[in-house]
Amino acid sequence: MIPPVLSLLACAALASAAKLSLSGPRITVISSDGSTTRNEPLSLALKSDYPVQLSNTDTLKLSFTIIEKDEGKGIRPHQTFLRFFDSDTGEEGIQPLRVSPSGKAKFELNMARPPASLPPTSSSSLSVELFVGSFVHSPLQAYLFDLVLPPSYPTPKHPEESHYHVKPEIQHIFRPDPTSPPKFISAVFTGVVLAPWAVLALLWSQISTPLPHLFSSSIIPFTSTLAIFEVLLVWYWVDLKLGQVLLYGSVLGVVAVFTGHRALVSIGQRRLQTPKKST
Amino acid sequence: MPPKAPTRPATRSPITSLLKAYSEQTPDRLKFIDAFLVFLMLSGVAQFLYCILVTNYPFNAFLAGFSSNVGQFVLTASLRSQVNPQNRTEFKDVSPERAFADFALGSIVLHFFVFNFLG
The missing domain is CATH 1.10.287 (Helix Hairpins)
Incomplete structure (x- = not known):
């Protein structure tokens, strides 16, 4: 009983070691009037000198086939993602891709209706990477190309974003000390406040109260x-x-x-x- | 000025008659108290005017002065009503001496609080 189990395990180990690769990756940029402005194959090994630039109306098409590197047979992995990563701001967007049973995948980025997975962009470029995960193959992570998109609106601030900064020092503001009015006014009102005593003395002097x-x-x-x-x-x-x-x-x-x-x-x-x- | 001539005595006569009746019919001791009440009222008005027109800066001093005026006025008015011979029927149990003792005690307590505020 033991040798078959061992052989099964060995097969599984062999299978998991099998590597994935891409066949015929190609990008196409189509402008709004339908003309193709860029159409070229991608190389996983060599980084292209020219980043892919899209305007607000352009459409980017990306197509490739996922194959087993050794046999060249198209396979359908369990997970396939495109990752758009802005290294300046640290923002990233993950776009899952649909792959056909024969391993063919297509992705279309229409800038007139950008997908929600696209991160907020600035003037810097996004690096586009492909992540492929499979239970029976070793994973594939491949850098595809740089993508320059028109800048989006600024990133909305997270409501709790301010909690992660040092708050400015609290400057207490005190009411200025109250001051006495000018001496002249003080003197006048002292006289006014003391005047009732004179009235009192006058009234009492007119009342002859016997205090025998x-x-x-x-x-x-x-x-x-x-x-x-x-x-x-x-x-x-x-x-x-x-x-x-x-x-x-x-x-x-x-x-x-x-x-x-x-x-x-x-x-x-x-x-x-x-x-x-x-x- | 013919129309005014009759009106002047008409408007004056109630006030003058009031003053006349007051000076003739009021006992001197009540006048004595009334003079003190007028003094308290004038003094309170003067302090209040100073507070709202100029400043309330030593607010505790204003509180002490004004509340001493008001409190003393109340005490004195009650003393006056109790010693008034016309009110004798209403205060049968309160002799004038008793009223004055109450007045003295109340005044001392009031002055204690006033000086407490002034501090």
């Missing part, structure tokens, strides 16, 4: 406590911390409660004794 008991012993502690409160708050603005103010304020508050109670009780008694006068 303001300096009596029962009331003056309360008013002075209130005054000390205000002084404490001004002091808070100038110097003190919040905790100190709350401490002193609570002490003052206790004092104010007692003095205020005493003062207001005395006033209330006075008011009740003379009920005609209000407050």
Whole structure:
């Protein structure tokens, strides 16, 4: 049983080593009016000096036959691709080809209706290569010719393209510092803001308010406590911390409660004794 | 000017009579409070005009000044309504002394916040 298996494996190895080649590769360029402007055979070994140039209306025809190199018999490989590669931009396009059972393949590039597989082109040339893959042959990769196409529209940017670059450094812009207005305006409005005090003094001077008991012993502690409160708050603005103010304020508050109670009780008694006068 | 002669007293008379009634019928203590209210109003208007016309640069200072005006106005107005003898029926439980104590306490708390803002 073993020798047949070995022979089969050997056959497979031999078959896979069999090489592929092209027979009669030929390119034809046909202009829009039907005249053939270029018609020549291709050589896989020698690179042509003149790249194939197409205008917007030209048609390129490429035909060849895939053969086994040793036997010269046309075969149909499993995969056949044309690759258009722009070495400047790195863009490439892959065009699968249909191959007949006898190995014949044709490709037609009509520039009036370019296929979607064509990469975006610039003024540089595309190199056209042929890739042939088969299960039972060693693969074939052959450079065919250079192709110069009219430049296409610029490549559309990939939406995430910017993620692959260093972003520009963020420059923070701050609002300019606010400035005080000119001194003249400041002075004018200081006067305007202080003017109500004069109005207050004027109005109060015209109202004869009797304050007969303001300096009596029962009331003056309360008013002075209130005054000390205000002084404490001004002091808070100038110097003190919040905790100190709350401490002193609570002490003052206790004092104010007692003095205020005493003062207001005395006033209330006075008011009740003379009920005609209000407050 | 014959047509104007009758209208002038007609337009003036309500205001003058209002002023006259106010000065005659209002107790002096309420006038005293009213003068303070007018002062607070004028002061607040002046600060607000400065803020919108010139600059609000020390905005905390504007807030402190203006809010102290407004707050003091509210406190004083409530004091006035509570000590007004005509409102005695509405504030039966609130004696004028109690109202003044409330006013003093509220003012001190308000001034505390105002100076807090000013800092």
